[in-house]
Amino acid sequence: MKILKVKDLISIKRTVDSGTEQQRAAVKEIIRVVREKGDSALLEYTERFDGIRLSSLIVTEEEMEEAFNEISGHMVSIIEDAAENVRAFHERQLRPSWMSTDETGTILGQKITPLDSAGVYVPGGTAAYPSSVLMNVIPAKVAGVKRIVMVSPPDRNGKLPPAVLVAARIAGVKEIYKVGGAQAIAALAYGTETIRPVDKITGPGNIYVALAKREVFGDVDIDMIAGPSEIAVLADDSARAHEIAADLLSQAEHDRRACSILVTTSEKLANDVAFEVEKQLSELPRKEIAAQSIADFGAIYVAENMDEAVETINALAPEHLEIITKNAMELLGKIRHAGAIFIGRFSSEPVGDYFAGPNHVLPTNGTARFSSPLSVEDFQKKSSIIAYSQTALEQNKDKIAVFARLEGLEAHARAVEARFKD
Template sequence: MKITKLEKGISLKRHLEGGNEEQIKVVRQVLSDVKTQGDAALRTYTERWDGYVPKNLRVSEEEIQEAVSELDPQLYKDLAEAAENIRFYHEQQIRSGYHLELGDGSWLGQRVTALDAVGLYVPGGTAAYPSSVLMNVIPAQVAGVKRIVITSPAGSNGKLPAGVLVAAHLLGIDEIYKVGGAQAIAALAYGTETIPPVDKITGPGNIYVALAKREVFGEVAIDMIAGPSEIAVLADDTAYPDEIAADLLSQAEHDPLACAILVTTSEQLAKKVAEEVEKQLLNLPRQEVARASIEKFGVIYVAETLADAVEAINSLAPEHLEIVMENAEALAEQIRHAGGIFIGRYSSEPVGDYFAGTNHVLPTNSTARFASGLNVDDFVKKSSIVYYSEKTWRDNAPKIARLARMEGLEGHARAVESRGWEKE
């Protein structure tokens, strides 16, 4: 793992491609085909890319029950407890709107309303992600969404991973479709004979899924365009090198484009962590993926001062930030930009990925400068409400009309002035 001196003002942002022309062309063709051909296009693309012809696009109750019977009972209990933690955390985010009395019977307000239907994309491929089911479905349920749909690519045997189905079962979700890729995003956005459309699509996926979400935005809402996973660790010489190395590799094993960065004021820690990373890579099951990530996007920065280190972290605005050093809680107050902050030795990033209750769907590639992780607010909309009494209207109509005419909108002025007079 590369060790380098941290220069002041350095930008740690990665410059990742947002899809090439050929990928965009493929996605647009898929979206068009699904929009015009419906289920037929879903079956064609599923056979082409996933290797099987789906007889039924929707997962049956028998398949769900089979998955429940297959899963280890202890894992079932662990998933259930994680779900409880996630629900408890997100229940604190519920908004109720407000009502402001202005006098004379006039009032202003805000009404918070849950979306009618949302679709969750659960990625497949090299790993199964029951945790993604929990992290996306639970805040939607807490918000009050009535219809929640899951789409996910099945294996060549036509089955979804048992863990994904069990997680959905735990949450009472039974509308699950064996469709993946850009075609799944198209089905959720436009609808087909089998899959009714939704109002919002959430969940991560490969480059084709990300591009498809970007293309359908406006037709439906989306959560974010998620890039490869990333972790930054801010540590001093009180940290244990083997633990820091393990934390860096926990994200590197996600994807060859994943990013793992250590920022430290200790040259000794930097050297020991680099040695540990190499040592631990040798027996990591996903060694090939993790090594590619470390070689391309893995860096250890040695800062002259703690202030420089903090400045670098805020410049990076990482998806995940671990702070493993003396006075970690106080130091966390200086962090302005990070998707999730993990404080202290015992709060390694996977604690948040699976169990603590915070959401693991977080902004990547420095978008934590302006974006937040998935939360209950993502599944509601807010309507403003105005109720003016006649007196409040009389007091304010001339002001409103003057403002409208200042903008050259005579029709607006007349709409305000036309009210309240005796009509013949």
């Protein structure tokens, strides 16, 4: 793992979300065909891309029962515990509607309303992601969304992973379809004979899913266009090298373009972590993926002091940030840009991925400078309330009319003045 000085900082931004011209054209064509042909297009694309000809897109109650029979009771209990932690955290994000009345009798306020529907995309292929189900569905449920639709690509047997179905049932999803890729995003956005459209689409996916989400945005809302995973660790000489190396590799195994960075004030720690990364890499089942990630996007930066180290972290704006220093909590206030912040050596990043409760759908690629984790608020909308009193309008009508005429909008001014013609 390369060791550099902070002055040699390389941006972790990776331009992977725009896709190639061929990929963008393919996604647009898939969306067009799904809008025209509906279910038949979904079935045809599922056969072409997933290698299975389905007779139905719907996950049945029998398939749900089969999933619970295939998962051990112990694993079901763990998923239930994780779901409860996620639910408890997100319930604390709820905010009430509010109204206030001033001395004139004018009432101003804000009405918070859940979205009518949301669609959750869960990646498929060779892996199963029940944690993705919990992190996308539970905030929507807590927000009060009545209809939540889950889509995920089937395997060659026409099934969804049992753990994914178990997590969906625990989270409260009742509407699940076996379809993935850009065609699933098109179905959620525009509807087919079987799948009614939704108002918002969330969840990660491959480049085709990301491009499809970008394409339908505006007709529906989306959560974000997420890039490969990132971790940055801020550490001093009190940290343990083997623990930091393990945390860096926990992200590197995600994807060949994942990014793992250590920023430290200790040259000894930098060298020890570099050694540990190479040692642990050789023992990983996904070592080829992790090794390429570390080679291309991994780095260790040595800072002159902690202030320089903190500013380096803020410049990176990482998706995940671990602070492993003597006084880690004292540094929290200095961190301006990070998707999720893990404080202390016992707050390893996978704790947040699976169990602690905060959402693991986080801004990537430096977007933590202006974006936030997925939350209850993402599944709600706000309406302003204005109940102006006669007294208030009498006091302010001339100011409002003057402002309107400043912008050349005479009808605006007259609409206010009309209330006092009689």
